[in-house]
Amino acid sequence: xxxxxxxxxxxxxxxxxxxxxxxxxxxxxxxxxxxxxxxxxxxxxxxxxxxxxxxxxxxxxxxxxxxxxxxxxxxxxxxxxxxxxxxxxxxxxxxxxxxxxxxxxxxxxxxxxxxxxxxxxxxxxxxxxxxxxxxxxxxxxxxxxxxxxxxxxxxxxxxxxxxxxxxxxxxxxxxxxxxxxxxxxxxxxxxxxxxxxxxxxxxxxxxxxxxxxxxxxxxxxxxxxxxxxxxxxxxxxxxxxxxxxxxxxxxxxxxxxxxxxxxxxxxxxxxxxxxxxxxxxxxxxxxxxxxxxxxxxxxxxxxxxxxxxxxxxxxxxxxxxxxxxxxxxxxxxxxxxxxxxxxxxxxxxxxxxxxxxxxxxxxxxxxxxxxxxxxxxxxxxxxxxxxxxxxxxxxxxxxxxxxxxxxxxxxxxxxxxxxxxxxxxxxxxxxxxxxxxxxxxxxxxxxxxxxxxxxxxxxxxxxxxxxxxxxxxxxxx
Amino acid sequence: xxxxxxxxxxxxxxxxxxxxxxxxxxxxxxxxxxxxxxxxxxxxxxxxxxxxxxxxxxxxxxxxxxxxxxxxxxxxxxxxxxxxxxxxxxxxxxxxxxxxxxxxxxxxxxxxxxxxxxxxxxxxxxxxxxxxxxxxxxxxxxxxxxxxxxxxxxxxxxxxxxxxxxxxxxxxxxxxxxxxxxxxxxxxxxxxxxxxxxxxxxxxxxxxxxxxxxxxxxxxxxxxxxxxxxxxxxxxxxxxxxxxxxxxxxxxxxxxxxxxxxxxxxxxxxxxxxxxxxxxxxxxxxxxxxxxxxxxxxxxxxxxxxxxxxxxxxxxxxxxxxxxxxxxxxxxxxxxxxxxxxxxxxxxxxxxxxxxxxxxxxxxxxxxxxxxxxxxxxxxxxxxxxxxxxxxxxxxxxxxxxxxxxxxxxxxxxxxxxxxxxxxxxxxxxxxxxxxxxxxxxxxxxxxxxxxxxxxxxxxxxxxxxxxxxxxxxxxx
Numbered sequence: 001x002x003x004x005x006x007x008x009x010x011x012x013x014x015x016x017x018x019x020x021x022x023x024x025x026x027x028x029x030x031x032x033x034x035x036x037x038x039x040x041x042x043x044x045x046x047x048x049x050x051x052x053x054x055x056x057x058x059x060x061x062x063x064x065x066x067x068x069x070x071x072x073x074x075x076x077x078x079x080x081x082x083x084x085x086x087x088x089x090x091x092x093x094x095x096x097x098x099x100x101x102x103x104x105x106x107x108x109x110x111x112x113x114x115x116x117x118x119x120x121x122x123x124x125x126x127x128x129x130x131x132x133x134x135x136x137x138x139x140x141x142x143x144x145x146x147x148x149x150x151x152x153x154x155x156x157x158x159x160x161x162x163x164x165x166x167x168x169x170x171x172x173x174x175x176x177x178x179x180x181x182x183x184x185x186x187x188x189x190x191x192x193x194x195x196x197x198x199x200x201x202x203x204x205x206x207x208x209x210x211x212x213x214x215x216x217x218x219x220x221x222x223x224x225x226x227x228x229x230x231x232x233x234x235x236x237x238x239x240x241x242x243x244x245x246x247x248x249x250x251x252x253x254x255x256x257x258x259x260x261x262x263x264x265x266x267x268x269x270x271x272x273x274x275x276x277x278x279x280x281x282x283x284x285x286x287x288x289x290x291x292x293x294x295x296x297x298x299x300x301x302x303x304x305x306x307x308x309x310x311x312x313x314x315x316x317x318x319x320x321x322x323x324x325x326x327x328x329x330x331x332x333x334x335x336x337x338x339x340x341x342x343x344x345x346x347x348x349x350x351x352x353x354x355x356x357x358x359x360x361x362x363x364x365x366x367x368x369x370x371x372x373x374x375x376x377x378x379x380x381x382x383x384x385x386x387x388x389x390x391x392x393x394x395x396x397x398x399x400x401x402x403x404x405x406x407x408x409x410x411x412x413x414x415x416x417x418x419x420x421x422x423x424x425x426x427x428x429x430x431x432x433x434x435x436x437x438x439x440x441x442x443x444x445x446x447x448x449x450x451x452x453x454x455x456x457x458x459x460x461x462x463x464x465x466x467x468x469x470x471x472x473x474x475x476x477x
Numbered sequence: 478x479x480x481x482x483x484x485x486x487x488x489x490x491x492x493x494x495x496x497x498x499x500x501x502x503x504x505x506x507x508x509x510x511x512x513x514x515x516x517x518x519x520x521x522x523x524x525x526x527x528x529x530x531x532x533x534x535x536x537x538x539x540x541x542x543x544x545x546x547x548x549x550x551x552x553x554x555x556x557x558x559x560x561x562x563x564x565x566x567x568x569x570x571x572x573x574x575x576x577x578x579x580x581x582x583x584x585x586x587x588x589x590x591x592x593x594x595x596x597x598x599x600x601x602x603x604x605x606x607x608x609x610x611x612x613x614x615x616x617x618x619x620x621x622x623x624x625x626x627x628x629x630x631x632x633x634x635x636x637x638x639x640x641x642x643x644x645x646x647x648x649x650x651x652x653x654x655x656x657x658x659x660x661x662x663x664x665x666x667x668x669x670x671x672x673x674x675x676x677x678x679x680x681x682x683x684x685x686x687x688x689x690x691x692x693x694x695x696x697x698x699x700x701x702x703x704x705x706x707x708x709x710x711x712x713x714x715x716x717x718x719x720x721x722x723x724x725x726x727x728x729x730x731x732x733x734x735x736x737x738x739x740x741x742x743x744x745x746x747x748x749x750x751x752x753x754x755x756x757x758x759x760x761x762x763x764x765x766x767x768x769x770x771x772x773x774x775x776x777x778x779x780x781x782x783x784x785x786x787x788x789x790x791x792x793x794x795x796x797x798x799x800x801x802x803x804x805x806x807x808x809x810x811x812x813x814x815x816x817x818x819x820x821x822x823x824x825x826x827x828x829x830x831x832x833x834x835x836x837x838x839x840x841x842x843x844x845x846x847x848x849x850x851x852x853x854x855x856x857x858x859x860x861x862x863x864x865x866x867x868x869x870x871x872x873x874x875x876x877x878x879x880x881x882x883x884x885x886x887x888x889x890x891x892x893x894x895x896x897x898x899x900x901x902x903x904x905x906x907x908x909x910x911x912x913x914x915x916x917x918x919x920x921x922x923x924x925x926x927x928x929x930x931x932x933x934x935x936x937x938x939x940x941x942x943x944x945x946x947x948x949x950x951x952x953x954x
Contacts, residue, residue: 027594030551031581034544036594039609042541064519067511068583068614068630069567074507087574090546092583094568095629096618104508106545106569106583117504117513132516137545137614141573152572153545 005339007274012218016269017147023277023340025264026147033145033152040340041148041264043285045155048263049135051187051283052157055179061131061159066113068137069104074112077237081111084204088140090152106139111205111230111256114160115238122162122252124243129172130162148265149222149477156260162240162252166231169253173229176257177210180225188263189280189395190214190270191402192224193472195448200432203256207231213447213472215402216269219422221447221474224266227257265477270398271364277341278363280394281387288320288383289342293330293349307348310358310379317380318387338363343390344383352376360386364394415461415473419444423474427458427467434462444473482816484751489695493746494624500754500817502741503624510622510629517817518625518741520762522632525740526612528664528760529634532656538608538636543590545614546581551589554714558588561681565617567629583616588682588707588733591637592715599639599729601720606649607639625742626699626954633737639717639729643708646730650706653734654687657702665740666757666872667691667747668879669701670949672925677909680733684708690924690949692879693746696899698924698951701743704734742954747875748841754818755840757871758864765797765860766819770807770826784825787835787856794857795864815840820867821860829853837863841871892938892950896921900951904935904944911939921950 005022006014020026025041037045053063069092075082090106093099107113118130139153148154159176163169177194184192192212202209206228214224234240235251244250271278281287292307294300304324311322321342323333330347337345347359358379362370374382405422409415418424419442428434428446438461439445449469460467482499483491497503502518514522530540546569552559567583570576584590595607616630625631636653640646654671661669669689679686683705691701711717712728721727748755758764769784771777781801788799798819800810807824814822824836835856839847851859882899886892895901896919905911905923915938916922926946937944 027597029544029590030548030593031544031546031590034546036544037542039539039541043539045542046540062516062520063523064516065514065522065632067506067508067513068616069508069511071507089571089573090569090581091571092567093570094566094580096566096620097564103571104567113506113508116507120504139545143573155542 005274005276008217008272015272015274016265019272019276019339020147020265020268025268028147031152033142035147035151035153037155037261040285044264044267044279044283045261047283047285048188048259049157052183052259053135055183056133056157056159059175059179061133063135064132065134065136066110066117068107070107070110070113072103072105074116075105077112078205078233080233081205081237085109085140088142090139090141107136108138108140109256109258110134110136110138110158111160111234111254112238115234115240115254118160118162118252118254119238119240122240122242125164125245128162128164128242128252129168131159131172132161133157133159146265146477148261148268151261154261156258159255159257161255162235163254164242164244164250164252166253169231169255170229173208173210173227173255173257176227176255177212180212180227180257180259183259184212184214184224185395187280187282188267188270189282189391189398190224190266191395191399193448193450193452195450195472197226197448198432198435198446198471200435201446203228205230205233207233211448213474214266214270215405215423215474216266216477217272217401218269219405219475221423221476222262222266222269223447223476224263225257225259228255230254230256271394272341275335275366276339278394279341279343281343281391284341284343285319286321286340286342287318287387288314288344288346289337290314290320290322290346290348291330291333291337292322292324293347299350302353303348303350306353310346310348310376313380314383317384334361343387346383362386362390362393364390364397409461412461415444416442419473419475423447423472425450425470425472426461428469428471429460429463429465429467430469431460431463431465434460438462438473442473444475446471447474447476448472482751482753485694485749492749492751493742496749496753496816497624497745502745505624508629510619512624512628512630514632514738517762521741521744521756521760522738524760524762525665525736526634529660529736530612532660533610533634533636536652536656538610540612541609542611542613543587543594545584547584547587547590549580549582551593552582554589555682555710557710558682558714562586562617565619567616567618584613585615585617586733586735587611587613587615587635588637588711588731589715592711592717592731595637595639595729595731596715596717599717599719602641602722605639605641605719605729606645608636608649609638610634610636623742623954625738625745628738631738633735636732636734638732639712640731641719641721641727641729643730646708646732647706650685650687650704650732650734653704653732654689657689657704657734657736660736661689661691661701662872664757664759665744665747666759666868666875667701667743668872668876670925670927670929672927672949674703674925675909675912675923675948677912678923680705682707682710684710688925690951691743691747692882692900692951693743693954694749694878695746696882696952698900698953699739699743699746700924700953701740702734702736705732707731707733748871749818752812752843753816755871756818756820758820758868761818761820762796763798763817763819764795764864765791765821765823766814767791767797767799767823767825768807768810768814769799769801770824776827779830780825780827783830787823787825787853790857791860794861811838821863823860839863839867839870841867841874886938889938892921893919896950896952900924900949902927902947902949903938905946905948906937906940906942906944907946908937908940908942911937915939915950919950921952923948924951924953925949
């Protein structure tokens with residue numbers, strides 16, 4: 001035992017660092033800014049990947065793989081792009097014992113090298129659209145790092161698509177934003193606010209960036225996925241042209257979009273509590289843990305036998321683990337699995353054997369209230385149903401939390417108060433100067449211009465001039 | 478059309494380069510030595526990965542992820558290791574705009590950084606065994622590269638395990654060798670010869686390396702997977718120690734093992750023919766393609782409708798594609814899918830509709846002989862059964878080829894003749910000098926000391942001294 005967590009209310013940031021390590025999600029590595037994703041954390045990432053990949057494939061995308069290294073000159077072809085990424089680059093100057101003629105950059109993102117290949121592959125409108133995704137590692141040199149949230153190397157998927165028309169590319173950008181929203185809500189149980197980034201916050205090289213923004217339990221925002229409409233910026237930089245149906249040479253329209261291992265951090269900080277992780281059943285590495293309980297030695301065999309039989313029955317329907325460890329009390333095991341956020345615990349003791357029942361304890365509802373007695377005869381139906389209840393329950397709880405920490409503000413004072421605890425929705429005139437002043441004075445940035453707009457017009461929360469859009473303000477990770 | 482391949486018999490190497498690109502498996506990239514894995518090739522790799530990953534998990538392994546970058550000093554801790562890898566390193570000297578204090582190496586393999594972490598994680602015998610695998614990209618600076626076979630960056634899995642005893646680590650090394658053999662034989666349909674590497678061919682830092690060796694259609698050998706027993710070499714270099722059950726501090730015993738994207742090249746060169754790829758059904762991205770055939774426009778709708786209904790019926794049981802492309806003749810489509818190696822083609826025309834049948838054409842048996850008429854009522858059973866026949870058929874064919882190109886030789890002259898066309902099995906005294914001389918004179922190396930040994934003793938094929946093992950000689954990729 002003695003493995004206590006700092007309470008969230010005392011120091012959320014410390015709680016986060018502790019739980020990520022104690023629950024075996026990740027560890028610090030000897031390489032500055034790089035993390036080690038431990039098996040438990042990696043399995044969570046595998047499940048995230050699988051849930052996204054399924055959606056990509058269902059919408060016609062295919063996976064491919066492009067080189068880790070990018071010639072430095074490629075990045076320089078798109079002015080905004082190189083300006084945005086230059087300060088964060090890791091540079092390979094030597095290979096095979098010799099100095100390279102041109103330094104190679106370790107990809108911070110792959111628009112440029114993929115753009116180069118698309119120029120080679122795309123000739124005619126018949127070659128379009130190109131709908132490719134890549135699962136890869138990328139490197140962005142970071143000064144201040146946090147496990148999963150901001151690391152020098154991270155894992156992600158990056159989609160890169162090319163289209164014949166502006167409309168199709170815009171449609172793709174929004175299709176992916178919807179896909180990310182659907183994944184966040186239905187699999188990660190994270191309520192997100194989809195919207196457009198302001199000019200100052202958009203991706204370096206994009207015409208428009210779209211984002212899904214989530215609220216963490218400390219009221220701060222976490223950008224959890226982005227989808228970029230790149231217009232013809234990269235098409236022009238890399239000369240990606242096609243002959244259209246009228247035999248006219250045209251530049252393609254491109255998009256790019258990504259979700260990274262940061263999503264693991266989002267799950268931790270959306271659902272976790274003072275006992276540890278609370279994982280959404282659809283993504284949890286282990287959905288159900290069976291803890292056998294006995295006091296007298298003679299009870300042991302019967303309980304273990306029943307537990308094994310229960311395990312075998314549940315194995316085809318859920319990701320279940322039977323905790324047979326010797327030398328640990330049931331209470332210790334409860335604590336251990338709670339810390340790891342397993343959504344459902346099944347407690348099986350001699351009394352349950354006699355009554356043909358098993359006690360199910362929900363991770364998301366502490367104490368008696370979260371317990372239910374299941375009939376052993378019905379576990380194959382009851383357990384998956386209960387997992388769905390947990391899934392819906394934690395989503396509801398996160399949504400309630402966000403709603404309780406979001407304010408429609410009509411004064412700058414109210415905005416300041418709001419962003420100290422959560423989000424503020426306020427009219428914004430669109431002037432980057434107002435945005436910058438608010439950031440300077442409150443540390444809050446425009447997380448997005450939400451898709452969900454009231455319509456009509458209002459007065460800018462900062463300058464009071466006419467405004468046509470409501471912006472979402474918050475302090476961000 | 479006009480998309481002809483150089484015949485294998487004319488120039489096998491050229492045939493390989495052409496088919497890899499024409500079948501859309503991979504393309505050259507603008508970065509020296511790095512390739513782009515195109516969607517078709519990447520899907521094949523995904524299927525390979527899935528088939529291996531399933532086996533790893535079934536044998537108790539879990540996945541994790543370690544940093545891409547390794548401090549240069551780490552490699553230097555194991556003398557043989559750094560000597561073997563130093564000439565092939567890519568080195569990052571700058572990050573975030575500044576020169577690094579210590580250069581970082583882009584991982585060529587991860588024994589060192591993982592060893593460092595294991596030293597941190599492993600304290601007691603209770604922490605053992607550690608059975609971790611990683612799916613990752615690695616970089617080895619190569620002078621002469623070939624798509625999939627030898628590229629500066631490649632994708633692979635690398636298993637790294639730590640054990641309490643020598644016996645357990647040896648057992649793990651052999652378990653993985655068996656697992657690789659099982660995968661190669663049963664999924665990739667590649668007959669392989671498992672065995673031990675000679676001292677000169679073993680992994681830099683290993684006590685013993687084991688390999689599965691396959692014969693390509695040009696008679697050359699391709700090392701297709703390796704499993705290394707590392708003894709306590711890395712444990713001592715990284716101080717990976719544990720308290721055993723008697724409270725004694727001991728070094729752990731480690732293993733490492735890997736299969737890479739090179740396996741794609743192995744599949745291409747084991748099964749491919751002058752018409753293109755021949756993919757094993759268990760790994761093929763598309764197992765079955767339906768080509769609808771009509772001459773008169775009025776037949777079109779009925780045929781397409783039947784083809785779509787056939788597609789829907791097959792979709793739950795096999796990976797099927799319906800080729801509805803307009804403007805291409807059935808003959809052109811046949812050619813196209815043959816090049817891509819789809820194991821089974823279903824031809825559906827007006828006559829088939831009338832008779833309630835469909836013609837199945839096997840990719841591995843050309844012409845009439847490979848065709849069979851299936852009853853439409855039974856396709857859900859008949860098609861998967863036929864795929865199993867193809868799977869077994871191409872394995873048999875590859876095995877026959879290898880056996881026809883392998884000779885038990887008793888004279889050095891016979892060895893020379895044999896390795897010009899395939900493999901030679903010959904007694905070897907174990908002296909590296911004989912091995913080196915044979916390599917120098919014949920370009921053939923000891924691919925392995927096969928597990929399958931005749932026993933007893935013989936005379937070394939080179940020096941004539943007493944020999945206790947038979948070695949497998951061949952020219953290798």
